[in-house]
Amino acid sequence: MVFSLFNRKSEVYIEKSLNKYKQILQDDINSVIRTRCNGRVYTSDIEYLNNREVLFRCPIDKYDIIRFDNQSIIEVDFVSCSGLYTTELLITEKIIEDNVLYYKGEIRAPIEKNNRRKNYRLPVVLDLNYTILPRERIEYSGNTLDISVDGMLMETCENIYQSKNIKIKIDIDGKTHDIKSTIIKKRTNFRNGKYLYNLKFDKLSKRHKNEISRFIFDNKNTHSTKPMENTTPEK
Numbered sequence: 692m693v694f695s696l697f698n699r700k701s702e703v704y705i706e707k708s709l710n711k712y713k714q715i716l717q718d719d720i721n722s723v724i725r726t727r728c729n730g731r732v733y734t735s736d737i738e739y740l741n742n743r744e745v746l747f748r749c750p751i752d753k754y755d756i757i758r759f760d761n762q763s764i765i766e767v768d769f770v771s772c773s774g775l776y777t778t779e780l781l782i783t784e785k786i787i788e789d790n791v792l793y794y795k796g797e798i799r800a801p802i803e804k805n806n807r808r809k810n811y812r813l814p815v816v817l818d819l820n821y822t823i824l825p826r827e828r829i830e831y832s833g834n835t836l837d838i839s840v841d842g843m844l845m846e847t848c849e850n851i852y853q854s855k856n857i858k859i860k861i862d863i864d865g866k867t868h869d870i871k872s873t874i875i876k877k878r879t880n881f882r883n884g885k886y887l888y889n890l891k892f893d894k895l896s897k898r899h900k901n902e903i904s905r906f907i908f909d910n911k912n913t914h915s916t917k918p919m920e921n922t923t924p925e926k
Contacts, residue, residue, distance in 0.1 A: 724737050
């Protein structure tokens with residue numbers, strides 16, 4: 692009887708935490724999942740989160756895949772623009788599609804929000820242009836999906852493979868910023884087939900940092916969980 696009561700209470704706590712945080716995690720296209728195996732932490736992409744069911748790419752350590760036993764319980768973090776959310780997953784299925792290995796898991800513990808990221812990422816859609824360094828021969832177009840004082844998540848149709856260094860030209864609050872950036876992560880947006888690039892700003896001037904920080908602060912309390920529309924003023 693005590694064990695049964697404990698299970699019912701656990702289910703209630705899980706459902707309450709899902710109701711509180713599920714939409715945040717579903718709406719953040721930049722969310723990733725951190726898993727732990729043999730004392731090490733691995734990061735991989737979330738394919739979808741639907742109620743208590745999570746599908747994520749198998750983590751890879753260099754060229755070796757990380758294997759989780761079926762019906763095993765693992766501790767995970769959902770890393771979102773708004774913070775880290777810790778829970779446990781019961782591994783229920785292994786799926787292989789197009790030579791890519793995925794794991795399906797069921798949330799088996801309440802989701803708990805932990806420490807916030809170092810710098811807040813504002814979900815916002817802003818148009819931008821960029822060139823590939825060092826040659827800068829062609830200008831390509833793209834847009835942001837989020838931005839912080841340290842970097843941004845960029846979406847574009849182009850598959851960048853020639854270099855990890857690009858220069859961004861972006862209009863923020865009516866001011867044009869030319870920012871050299873380094874690609875630190877690349878993946879495909881499975882919703883539309885475009886490419887997503889996590890960018891780190893290189894040697895951003897204090898003035899640019901202050902202006903971006905002010906833009907983020909001014910919009911932080913007004914944005915919803917969905918990205919804002921382009922805020923570039925009309926000319």
